[in-house]
Amino acid sequence: MTALLQILFDALSLGSLYALGAIGIALIFGVMRLVNFAHGDYISFCVFALLWPSIDAAAIVFAGQLPAYLLIPIILATGACLSMLSEVLVFRRFRNANPATMMIASFALGFVIKYTLLMLFSSRPKSIDLWSELALPVEILDARIPLLQVITIIITVLILAALVAFLKRTRFGLEMRAAAENFTMARMLGVRANAVILLAFAISGMLAASIGLILVTQTGTVDIQMGSSVMLVAFIATVIGGLGSLPGAVVAGFLIGGISVLMQVILPLEVRPFRDAFVYGAVIVVLIWRPNGLFAPRSAKQRV
Amino acid sequence: MKKLLTGVAGATIMMAALGTSVAKADDIIVGFATASSGFMQAYDKPAQDAAMIRIDEINKAGGLLGKQIKTVAADTKTDRAEGAKAGLEVIDKGASLVVVSCDYDFGSPAALAAEAAGKVSFFLCAESIKAGIQGVGPHSFSASVLAAVQGATMAEWAYNKKKARNFYRLLDTWTEYNKGICDGFDWMMPKLKDAKLVGQDTFKNEDTSIAAQITRIKSLPQQPDAIMLCSMMPGVVSAVKQIRAAGIKSMILNGSGVSGGYWLNATPDLSDFYVPDQGSVYGDDPNPAVNEFNKKYKAATGGDPSSQYVYPGYVMIDVWAKAVERAKTTDADAVVKELEKMKDEKTLFGPRTFTDKIHHQNRGRYLITEIKNGKPGVVDEWTISEPIPVEYLVKK
Numbered sequence: 225m226t227a228l229l230q231i232l233f234d235a236l237s238l239g240s241l242y243a244l245g246a247i248g249i250a251l252i253f254g255v256m257r258l259v260n261f262a263h264g265d266y267i268s269f270c271v272f273a274l275l276w277p278s279i280d281a282a283a284i285v286f287a288g289q290l291p292a293y294l295l296i297p298i299i300l301a302t303g304a305c306l307s308m309l310s311e312v313l314v315f316r317r318f319r320n321a322n323p324a325t326m327m328i329a330s331f332a333l334g335f336v337i338k339y340t341l342l343m344l345f346s347s348r349p350k351s352i353d354l355w356s357e358l359a360l361p362v363e364i365l366d367a368r369i370p371l372l373q374v375i376t377i378i379i380t381v382l383i384l385a386a387l388v389a390f391l392k393r394t395r396f397g398l399e400m401r402a403a404a405e406n407f408t409m410a411r412m413l414g415v416r417a418n419a420v421i422l423l424a425f426a427i428s429g430m431l432a433a434s435i436g437l438i439l440v441t442q443t444g445t446v447d448i449q450m451g452s453s454v455m456l457v458a459f460i461a462t463v464i465g466g467l468g469s470l471p472g473a474v475v476a477g478f479l480i481g482g483i484s485v486l487m488q489v490i491l492p493l494e495v496r497p498f499r500d501a502f503v504y505g506a507v508i509v510v511l512i513w514r515p516n517g518l519f520a521p522r523s524a525k526q527r528v
Numbered sequence: 529m530k531k532l533l534t535g536v537a538g539a540t541i542m543m544a545a546l547g548t549s550v551a552k553a554d555d556i557i558v559g560f561a562t563a564s565s566g567f568m569q570a571y572d573k574p575a576q577d578a579a580m581i582r583i584d585e586i587n588k589a590g591g592l593l594g595k596q597i598k599t600v601a602a603d604t605k606t607d608r609a610e611g612a613k614a615g616l617e618v619i620d621k622g623a624s625l626v627v628v629s630c631d632y633d634f635g636s637p638a639a640l641a642a643e644a645a646g647k648v649s650f651f652l653c654a655e656s657i658k659a660g661i662q663g664v665g666p667h668s669f670s671a672s673v674l675a676a677v678q679g680a681t682m683a684e685w686a687y688n689k690k691k692a693r694n695f696y697r698l699l700d701t702w703t704e705y706n707k708g709i710c711d712g713f714d715w716m717m718p719k720l721k722d723a724k725l726v727g728q729d730t731f732k733n734e735d736t737s738i739a740a741q742i743t744r745i746k747s748l749p750q751q752p753d754a755i756m757l758c759s760m761m762p763g764v765v766s767a768v769k770q771i772r773a774a775g776i777k778s779m780i781l782n783g784s785g786v787s788g789g790y791w792l793n794a795t796p797d798l799s800d801f802y803v804p805d806q807g808s809v810y811g812d813d814p815n816p817a818v819n820e821f822n823k824k825y826k827a828a829t830g831g832d833p834s835s836q837y838v839y840p841g842y843v844m845i846d847v848w849a850k851a852v853e854r855a856k857t858t859d860a861d862a863v864v865k866e867l868e869k870m871k872d873e874k875t876l877f878g879p880r881t882f883t884d885k886i887h888h889q890n891r892g893r894y895l896i897t898e899i900k901n902g903k904p905g906v907v908d909e910w911t912i913s914e915p916i917p918v919e920y921l922v923k924k
Contacts, residue, residue: 227747234739241736279570280831282790347567349762351794359773368746370773373739439736443766444794450762453734488731488740496730497701 229367231489237373239481240380241435245458246465246473247387248431254404254468255424258315258326262334264455265341266306266432268448271440272341273302274352283350283446292355299437300430306337307429308422315425316418341448349447354440376438383434384474387427391470396423404468464510466517476518480507555598556591556858558583558845559618560627561638562652566606571630575652575671575841577829579627581821582845592849593856604629608637615641615649624858625650625848630837632656632663632704639664648860648867650848653840655784656704657921660887667860669867669882671844672837673892675708675783676916676924678804679758680716681894682781685910686754686802687720689896690779694726696745696752700759700767702733709783710758711924715916726752733763742774752778760785765794772798787897788835789904796902804894806840806877808906809833813895817876839877846875847882891915 245263252260274288274295287298314333318326358375361368391397399420402410411417435454440446458473461480465472483506487499495502510518558579562572583597591597600621602614611629615638618626626642626649628635635651636658642649643665651659651670655678659670686692697713700706717723727748731738745752755778759767764786771780772795779800787805792798807818809832821842825833833839850873851866852858867887872879878893896908 227743230743230746231740234737234743237739238737280790280834282834283793285793342567346570348570349765349791351765351791353793353796356769356796359769361773361775368775370739370770372773373737442736442770443762444769444791445762445765447762449734454736485740489744493728493730497699499730500732 243477267451303433559623676712
């Protein structure tokens with residue numbers, strides 16, 4: 225029982241990260257049909273914002289020393305600004321380009337961010353101790369769960385709840401949903417396209433920043449590659465969830481996290497190094513079964 | 529295609545001829561085909577700086593065979609194709625010794641170019657058996673010690689000095705280096721009477737959470753005495769942080785990939801954590817000459833050595849220059865012959881042995897560094913009781 229509970233928490237906390245990443249991507253895809261591959265680099269950028277630029281092996285912690293009540297808003301704002309900036313400087317110019325072109329542009333932007341970080345901080349991963357007291361375990365029904373895992377799960381649930389409330393209860397949310405449903409029609413009905421898209425980018429950037437903060441607290445590591453692996457899984461989650469569907473992205477994020485943990489537990493040692501092959505095998509099966517994803521939004525179907 | 533290749537080869541030979549005629553006849557040239565840009569730069573630069581220090585020392589003491597050592601460099605840009613070009617470029621400039629990137633995969637293209645030109649090549653710090661005769665050819669060497677020796681050293685040391693009996697093996701499947709550490713550990717385990725492997729697991733360096741792996745360790749009837757952690761930066765920090773956060777107190781044994789104190793601020797209270805080091809970067813090396821070297825390094829680069837991977841650069845020039853001195857020529861075959869005669873050749877960072885079977889260290893003296901309350905310090909040193917057989921290393 226304890227072991228099961230432990231596995232459940234492991235799965236939920238890993239899934240939380242993926243779910244947060246997946247919504248960030250799904251949000252942007254919803255409003256402008258852009259798969260933003262620079263999203264992973266937003267994550268890395270936000271984490272590096274904790275440090276002072278230097279190519280020394282040891283990290284020079286700068287913003288990271290601020291108290292949490294200042295640090296969290298600053299990092300969230302960093303994510304939001306970077307994301308909005310990339311919309312204003314890059315993606316806005318591609319508004320009418322085809323999705324493949326936009327995707328390539330997002331790749332290019334990702335490279336620019338990554339190599340800027342490489343130049344400022346070098347390729348060496350750096351270490352930083354952020355809120356390590358969160359790593360202490362708490363006991364829940366006999367299972368010892370690191371506090372951070374619990375917090376990650378709670379934060380994810382809170383963010384999701386806030387996002388749902390925002391989308392369902394506010395004018396901006398309504399506009400955003402309308403834009404996701406049918407952008408041209410929404411515009412004709414008076415939805416302010418630039419504002420809505422900018423807002424979607426801001427939220428997406430803040431989600432990237434929160435993933436960054438959780439990752440760095442958990443791993444103690446700052447690395448220019450660190451966003452990429454989360455980004456990959458999150459992207460896959462948005463695809464299985466049904467591109468553009470927010471609930472789909474969340475469910476699929478948790479699903480991949482769950483499968484990944486489960487595989488690590490049940491696979492025999494010899495095949496465990498190939499865990500991800502099994503995880504992605506499951507992804508393929510899901511896509512064969514539901515090619516449009518688990519929750520294909522109406523907007524994804526061909527309109528006649 | 530073939531024509532093109534012949535053309536390129538022809539041009540190369542011509543350029544090589546020109547290059548040598550440009551270089552002064554009374555200089556000995558060391559060529560660095562290493563990364564001065566891209567992500568390998570952060571790994572190549574420190575060892576290269578150390579090599580420069582040794583070159584400087586030799587030049588100040590009158591040079592090599594009465595000649596000054598000059599250096600030339602070409603950037604591999606952390607790219608395998610560029611690596612081959614960089615190798616050719618330094619050979620063209622007359623290099624008698626071609627120094628290549630720290631990592632086997634990134635260093636081998638330049639090393640192969642050197643091999644084809646009949647020049648001696650040295651990997652700055654690659655720790656795979658392939659970095660040498662097995663993967664490049666008879667003129668190729670590595671200045672470091674095999675990853676497998678690190679795993680074997682930690683196992684034998686923990687068994688003898690820490691009375692560890694129950695071991696757990698946690699392998700990060702990301703690189704060959706990680707696998708190498710665990711291979712050495714696996715080779716040593718059966719030799720340790722009544723030492724037992726109570727469990728093993730794998731993870732991936734990029735895993736954000738190793739919760740499932742930790743749950744597996746925690747569900748053992750008894751916590752292992754020691755966890756052999758075969759991993760490297762950056763994933764290893766995350767793994768260690770999570771292992772300790774979960775309340776697992778077993779001692780953790782590592783490869784040299786975690787050498788250097790620069791990452792310890794991520795784990796402020798880390799204890800019972802052991803690292804094999806070729807020399808101490810913490811200023812407490814039992815050999816005062818190493819501490820002297822650290823001072824020189826700081827004067828030259830503005831910072832202390834960040835990890836033990838600085839040192840092989842110094843060793844490399846040291847052993848190569850000795851071989852040149854003994855061979856009385858920089859001719860590759862004669863130098864290789866002298867290098868292969870070296871048996872427990874003293875260097876600042878442990879003895880070096882090369883034979884005609886292996887141009888790498890399958891045994892080596894390691895300092896054991898303990899991290900206690902987040903502070904590193906040398907506590908012991910250990911040399912494995914017998915070298916790891918070449919056949920075992922090649923088979924793995």
